[in-house]
Amino acid sequence: MSEALQDEISALNSIYGETTLLPSRSSSDPTIYILTLPPLPPSTTPSSSLLIQFPPTYPDVPPIILSTHSSNPALPRGTAARDTSLFRDAVSQVYSPSSVCLFDAIESFNDLLSAISSPPAASRSPSPEPTPAQEEPPQEEPPWVVSAPFVELKSTFLARIATVTSVSQARSYLAHLLATDKKVRSATHNITAWRIRGENGTSYQDCDDDGETAAGGRLLHLMQVMDLWDVMVVVTRWYGGQKLGPRRFALINMTARDGFVRAGLVQEEKEGAGKKKGK
Template sequence: MSDDLKDEIEALNSIYGDDTLRHAPPDNHVLTLPGGPGASSLTLRFADSYPDVPPEILGTHSAGENAPRGAGARDLLLFREAVAAVYQPGAVCLFDAVEEFSRRVEEVSEAEPSGPPTDPHSPPAASASTTRLDEEHGNQNRNQEADSLPSYMLEEPPWIVSDPFVELKSVFLARAAPVTSPEQAASYVQHLVATDKKVRSASHNMTAWRIRGPNGTSFQDCDDDGETAAGGRLLHLMQLMDLWDVMVVVTRWYGGQKLGPRRFALINSTARDAFVKAGWAEEAGQGKKKGHGK
C-alpha cells in the first residue's frame, strides 16, 4: 500500500468516521458512503501505482439497512461518475469523489418525486381550482418557512475546498470563498457549522478574512477557535499573499498526538492549497495570479 493511500485512508476515516474506508483482504477495500446507517458501501481495488491510475470500483458491497430498492445500483453509478469527474493522474481522489458523490445524490433526491405512487383505487383527482389553491397554499408555506430561516441559511457559500492534509492522524482541511462584507463572512462560517456535522465535531475551525470597503476602508479579522494564534497566522498569510475580498476556514480534527509548532505550518499550507485551487494564488515560488490580489 502506497503512502498516499495510507494518508488518504487516515483522512477519510478521521473526517467521516472510523472504518469509512477499510481493508477487505486480500486485495480490496470497502468504502462506506456518507448517509448514515442506510448508506451503501462499495468494493474498491487500488493498484500499486495508485494514484497514477484511478481506483477500480468493482461493485456494491452492501445497499445499507432499510435502503429502498435500487439504491445500491444508483449509488454505484453515481460514485463511478464522481470518480470520473474528479480524478486526475497522480493525485489522490477519494475525498473529492465522496464530496462529489454527496452533491450528486442531493441533486438526484431533489429531482425525485416525493409523493407515493398513484393508487388506482384512490378517490378521483381534485379539481383544477382546488389544485391551484393547494399550490398557492404550498407556495405560501414555503415562503413563510424561508422567512423563518436564520439569515445565514439563505445563501449557500461558494466554498473552494483544499486537499486534506494528514499528520500523525490529525487531519486539516481548508475552505475558501470570495466575500464582500464582514457580515457575509460571518454568515458563511455560521452556515458551514450549521449544515456540516463533521465540521461541528472538529477540534478547531480557524478563520480569517480580509475585505476592502468603500472609500478606502478595509476590514480584517480572524478567530483562533481555541487554537491559540492560529487565526492570526492565517491572517498574516493572507497579508503576505496580498489577498483581498477573501475568507478562509481551516478545520482540524485532532488525531490524538500533539504536533507542536508543526501544526501552524500545516494550517497555513492547507489554507494556501485552497487559495491555489481557487485561482487566487499559484504554487509557492511561482508568484500570485491576477484576481483577488492587489
C-alpha cells in the first residue's frame, strides 16, 4: 500500500467515520476495499457500500469501482445500482493522475445525488434567524475553550469552542475574535460552524468555509454526527507552505474534536496517530 493511499484512508475515516473505507474481509485480494458512502446531510440513513480496487500504482492510475457491496434494505430498490453508477461518474470527473481522488469523488457524488434528489438535501436549516444588519462584538471576552494545536508540514490548526444560545451571539463572538486577535485575523482560514436550538422547536445551523472549500460543511457534519447543540466552533489554520491534500480535512476535524472534548461536550477519545502538539 502506498503512503498516499494510507493517508487517504486515514483522512476519509476521520472525516466521515472510522468504517468509511476498510479492506474487504471477504476477498483474499489486499487491493480490494469496501467504501461505505456517507449519507447526504441532513439524512443519517446509511447508504450503499461499494467494492473498490486500488491498483498497486494508485494514484498514478485511477481506482476501479468493481460493484455494489451492499445496500440498506430500507432504501428504494435500485438505489445501490444508481449509487454505483453515480460514483463511477464522480471518479471520472475528479481523478487526476498522481493525485488521490476519493474525497473529491465523494463530494462530487453528493453533488450529483443532490441534483437528482427530490426534495433536495441540504446541510443548512432553511430559515435563518433574523439578525441585525451589523453584529456588534461583545464587550467581554467570549468563553472560548481552546484545543491543543495540531501541526503537520508546518501548517497549524487550532480550534475554539463556545456555548451559544442564538445566531446573533455566535456571530458576535466570531466578530470579537477577529477584532481582538490579530494572529487569528491574519490566518489563512477561520472555518466556522454552529448548531443552535431556538424557541418553539426551531433550530439553526450554519457554516462558513472561509476559502477552505467544503471544510465548513465537514465541521457541521461532525457536529451533526456528535449531536451537538447550542455550541459553535472556529477552526483556524495557518498555512505552512506545503499542500496537505485531503489530509487537511482530517486535521480540521481532529482539532475540532479535541476542542469538543476539552469543552466537556463529548467523551475523550484515544489519541490517534499523526497528532503533533505545537510549540
